[in-house]
Structure formats: C-alpha cells, structure tokens
Amino acid sequence: MERYQKFRKEFPRFYYHGYRTEENELVYKITFDFEIEGLSSFAPTWTFPKCTEQGKTWDNDPLFQKMVFSLGMVELASYWKLTCSPQVIVEAGNLSGDQILWWKDLYFNGLGEFFYINQIKEADPADFMEIICRGKDAIETVSSSGVKGRPAAVSGAENGVLVPIGGGKDSAVTLELLRSAGVPIYAYIINPRGATVHTTEAAGLDADHVISVKRTLDKRMLELNGKGYLNGHTPFSALVAFSSIMAARMAGLSYVALSNESSANESTVKGSTVNHQYSKSFKFEEDFHRYEMEYLSGSAYYFSMLRPLSEFQIARYFASQKQYHAIFRSCNAGSKTDSWCGHCPKCLFVYLILSPFLTETETEKIFGRNMLEDRELKPLLEQLTGIQEEKPFECVGSRDEINTAIILTIDRMEAEGKKLPMLLEYYKGMGLYDQYKPMGDRFSSYFDSQNLVPAPWEELVKKSCTKEA
Numbered sequence: 001m002e003r004y005q006k007f008r009k010e011f012p013r014f015y016y017h018g019y020r021t022e023e024n025e026l027v028y029k030i031t032f033d034f035e036i037e038g039l040s041s042f043a044p045t046w047t048f049p050k051c052t053e054q055g056k057t058w059d060n061d062p063l064f065q066k067m068v069f070s071l072g073m074v075e076l077a078s079y080w081k082l083t084c085s086p087q088v089i090v091e092a093g094n095l096s097g098d099q100i101l102w103w104k105d106l107y108f109n110g111l112g113e114f115f116y117i118n119q120i121k122e123a124d125p126a127d128f129m130e131i132i133c134r135g136k137d138a139i140e141t142v143s144s145s146g147v148k149g150r151p152a153a154v155s156g157a158e159n160g161v162l163v164p165i166g167g168g169k170d171s172a173v174t175l176e177l178l179r180s181a182g183v184p185i186y187a188y189i190i191n192p193r194g195a196t197v198h199t200t201e202a203a204g205l206d207a208d209h210v211i212s213v214k215r216t217l218d219k220r221m222l223e224l225n226g227k228g229y230l231n232g233h234t235p236f237s238a239l240v241a242f243s244s245i246m247a248a249r250m251a252g253l254s255y256v257a258l259s260n261e262s263s264a265n266e267s268t269v270k271g272s273t274v275n276h277q278y279s280k281s282f283k284f285e286e287d288f289h290r291y292e293m294e295y296l297s298g299s300a301y302y303f304s305m306l307r308p309l310s311e312f313q314i315a316r317y318f319a320s321q322k323q324y325h326a327i328f329r330s331c332n333a334g335s336k337t338d339s340w341c342g343h344c345p346k347c348l349f350v351y352l353i354l355s356p357f358l359t360e361t362e363t364e365k366i367f368g369r370n371m372l373e374d375r376e377l378k379p380l381l382e383q384l385t386g387i388q389e390e391k392p393f394e395c396v397g398s399r400d401e402i403n404t405a406i407i408l409t410i411d412r413m414e415a416e417g418k419k420l421p422m423l424l425e426y427y428k429g430m431g432l433y434d435q436y437k438p439m440g441d442r443f444s445s446y447f448d449s450q451n452l453v454p455a456p457w458e459e460l461v462k463k464s465c466t467k468e469a
C-alpha cells in the first residue's frame with residue numbers, strides 16, 4: 001500500500017511525550033501529549049469523576065499513575081495509525097522488554113482490520129513498529145486489595161461490581177445476571193448517550209451508581225483524516241479495559257465485569273486472524289489479565305461475565321428482559337443519533353438473533369420496520385450466514401449461530417402457518433436451510449469453559465442462560 005510506505009518514510013517517529021493531569025475535588029483530568037514528528041502534536045483528554053473520600057489525590061497513587069500511563073499507550077494507537085511511523089518513542093513511562101512485546105501484540109492484532117481494509121499487506125508483526133522506551137524508572141507499585149488468579153469465591157464483591165455499559169443488549173444481560181447475584185452494581189460509561197443512560201435507568205441504578213467519564217479526540221486527528229492520512233478501526237474495547245480499571249480503583253471496586261461473548265473469538269475473515277472484535281476476544285481478555293497481574297498489581301479483577309455464552313443465548317435471555325426493549329440500541333452506525341439505522345449489518349444481526357424468541361410484532365416494534373422484507377439487505381444476509389467468505393466488519397455473532405437462529409425462526413413461523421418474509425424465503429432458496437436443519441440447535445446448551453468468570457458467577461451464568469435444546 002503506497003500511502004503506508006510513503007508516510008512511514010516521511011514521518012519515521014511517533015512520540016508519547018507524557019501526560020498532564022489536573023485534579024480538583026470533582027474531577028481528575030488527563031491530557032496526553034503525543035506527536036508525529038514533522039506533522040502534528042495531539043492532546044486527547046480523559047476526565048474521570050472523583051467519587052472517593054475527600055482529600056484523596058490520585059497523582060500520589062503509584063498504581064493509578066501506572067494506569068494513566070497505560071491508558072495513554074492504548075490511546076496512542078488512534079494517532080499513530082495516521083502515518084504508521086516505524087518508531088514509537090515512549091518518554092512518558094518505563095516499559096520492560098516483555099511489556100514492549102505485549103503492546104506490539106495488542107497494536108498488531110487490534111489494528112488487524114485497519115491493516116486489512118487499507119490493504120497494508122507488508123505490515124509484519126515483528127517489523128511494523130519499534131518501541132523505544134526512554135521513560136524514567138518505574139515507580140514501584142504497592143500491591144493492594146485486587147484479586148489475583150481466577151477467584152473461587154467473590155470476596156470483595158459486596159462493595160460492588162463495575163459494569164461497562166455499551167447501550168446494547170449484552171451489557172444489559174450482565175447487569176441483570178449480576179443483579180440476580182445480589183451484588184451492588186456500578187455502571188461505567190465512556191461519553192454517555194441516550195441508550196447507555198437509559199440502560200442504567202432500566203436497571204434501576206441511581207446517579208450515585210453510574211460513573212461517567214468524558215473522552216475527547218484531538219481535532220487535528222480528525223482534520224488529518226480528512227486530508228487523506230490513514231484511518232480505520234482501532235481496538236475500542238482495549239480502551240474500555242484500561243479506563244474501567246481506573247474507574248474501579250477510584251471507586252474502590254475490586255471487580256470489572258465485561259459483556260464480551262464467546263462468539264467474539266471468531267475471525268471476521270474466514271481462515272485468517274483478522275478480527276474486528278479482537279479486543280473483545282478471549283485472547284485479549286487473558287492477555288489483559290496477565291498484564292494487570294504483572295504490571296498493574298492491585299487493580300480490579302477484569303473478566304467477561306458473558307464469555308461462556310453465545311450471542312444466541314444472550315439474545316434469548318435478553319428477549320425476556322422487556323424493560324430494555326424500547327431503549328437499547330446496538331447499532332454503531334446510529335450511535336450518534338441514538339437510533340437503529342435499520343440498514344447495517346449490526347441491525348440485521350440483532351433482528352435475526354432476536355427473532356426466534358420474540359413475536360414478529362415485538363421485533364418490528366424495536367426496529368421501527370420489518371427488516372426481513374427489505375430485499376436490499378440480501379448481501380448483508382449472505383455475509384452474516386457465511387455464503388460470502390467475509391463477515392461484516394461489525395460486532396456480530398458467529399455464522400453458525402446466525403444460521404441456527406434463522407432456522408428456528410423459519411420453523412416457528414411455518415408451524416404457526418405464517419408466510420415467510422422475503423429474506424427468509426430467499427435464505428430457504430439458497431440451500432442453507434437444508435444444510436443447517438439436520439444439525440439442530442447447537443447453541444441452547446452451549447457453554448465455553450474458556451472463561452475467567454469467578455466460580456460462583458460462572459454457575460449462575462450456566463443456570464440462567466443454558467438449557468438443553
């Protein structure tokens with residue numbers, strides 16, 4: 001890819017100079033200092049509310065400072081990708097050889113979609129970036145109450161569990177599961193919008209149990225995007241991971257419960273490792289866990305409550321949680337207007353995966369239209385079901401579970417004597433029905449034991465969300 005080589009030559013060095021903090025009784029604000037030498041500097045910000053005892057200063061907390069530095073390491077990916085400068089010079093903190101390898105692995109995999117879409121074939125895991133660390137010596141961290149290893153019990157959970165909220169169905173399911181476990185819940189939201197705020201309301205959380213942080217992008221990055229510098233997907237969920245453990249520390253919470261499912265492990269491009277949802281995968285979860293244990297010791301136990309489950313089971317559970325149906329929004333395309341766009345892969349995916357568990361009227365009411373009658377969505381249906389090699393670059397379920405959901409919907413509608421909508425009729429004609437029907441329902445009893453859910457909650461997830469087909 002020509003632009004890649006050209007920019008790397010023209011701008012060989014990217015700097016993470018440092019960060020500046022401002023702290024008062026109400027907020028803790030961080031301004032990162034990045035620079036692409038010869039092009040531009042960037043100053044993105046994060047503002048956290050202060051929710052701990054008065055007089056506590058986070059600037060004096062060594063672990064928290066390491067977290068701030070680490071958040072900058074994730075944030076820099078959005079700015080580095082403009083020119084993919086071969087050298088990244090880190091002055092803001094110290095990194096060991098092992099840490100450097102960890103970060104390179106995150107950047108390479110987390111930017112897998114970016115490289116693929118921009119046709120940057122020459123990006124190689126070893127050579128795409130050299131990280132040179134010129135930071136001062138690391139401040140020794142004093143280990144505190146954080147949980148090490150996979151917990152057999154959930155001690156400390158009585159203080160509360162932090163649940164990051166995306167505004168879609170998955171985090172609502174985590175909220176409800178943890179609620180049934182009887183632990184206090186705190187919601188965590190980056191840049192609140194209607195759906196995220198309404199989700200906390202539907203869960204019955206008051207303002208004291210909602211931690212909202214503000215993140216700003218540097219406008220110069222947006223301007224450079226407009227001028228033809230490189231742009232594309234960045235691993236947003238890695239930002240959720242690093243920032244949520246900061247919020248947990250400020251609030252004195254020992255657990256952060258994500259809502260990433262087993263299906264997120266499937267690659268987006270068949271036969272490759274390119275995964276749009278890389279930082280939602282179990283590999284990232286385990287890697288992050290290891291990083292915390294080794295370099296951020298004392299931080300909250302980070303795990304995904306829904307990791308044992310498929311999207312199919314999450315949809316079934318969510319279908320019974322009617323209090324969220326009018327307000328949840330999974331659509332990324334409509335996230336700015338807090339709406340279902342009704343035309344994107346994520347909308348079609350959610351429509352299909354909920355369909356076996358809701359009536360046609362209920363599903364149509366959620367989306368405001370019957371998407372299954374829209375012939376323009378045929379190509380998306382083909383991508384979602386695996387007729388096409390490439391899944392859409394969106395957070396959608398695995399091909400197998402989408403096919404299972406469609407078969408169940410067709411069977412239900414036919415048993416009720418209903419006429420199939422256009423897309424389901426088309427699907428039947430494509431031969432997939434005959435291919436998948438004999439396989440039966442392989443997802444109702446699904447359970448992925450590769451997970452980090454603390455033992456008592458793992459049992460709860462199994463009991464609440466799995467059943468024999």
Ligand SMILES: CC(=O)N[C@H]1[C@@H](OP(=O)(O)OP(=O)(O)OC[C@H]2O[C@@H](n3ccc(=O)[nH]c3=O)[C@H](O)[C@@H]2O)O[C@H](CO)[C@@H](O)[C@@H]1O[C@H](C)C(=O)N[C@@H](C)C(=O)N[C@@H](CCC(=O)O)C(=O)O
Pocket residue numbers: 078079190191215217222225231232233234235236237238276277278279280332333335394395
């Ligand atoms: C693109 C993105 O990550 N957006 C999230 C961001 O939204 P924001 O309003 O801050 O920016 P955008 O208007 O979407 O983008 C403007 C331009 O800036 C670039 N950019 C943006 C964010 C970033 O981190 N780096 C960037 O370089 C971008 O390329 C544009 O040119 O924050 C919101 C929360 O405050 C998120 O809700 C936004 O997420 C989008 C809805 C979204 O589509 N996110 C995708 C990355 C996505 O697929 N999200 C997955 C997570 C997958 C993963 O972690 O790998 C998901 O929703 O599950």
Ligand SMILES: Nc1ncnc2c1ncn2[C@@H]1O[C@H](COP(=O)(O)OP(=O)(O)OP(=O)(O)O)[C@@H](O)[C@H]1O
Pocket residue numbers: 163164165166167168169170171172188189190191196237240258259260280329330331395
């Ligand atoms: N703005 C945000 N603030 C905090 N956490 C977020 C935010 N956006 C996403 N997340 C976290 O990332 C997870 C993945 O996002 P994703 O959009 O897949 O899930 P969702 O919104 O809960 O459900 P759905 O899959 O229906 O969209 C969320 O469940 C949530 O834990």
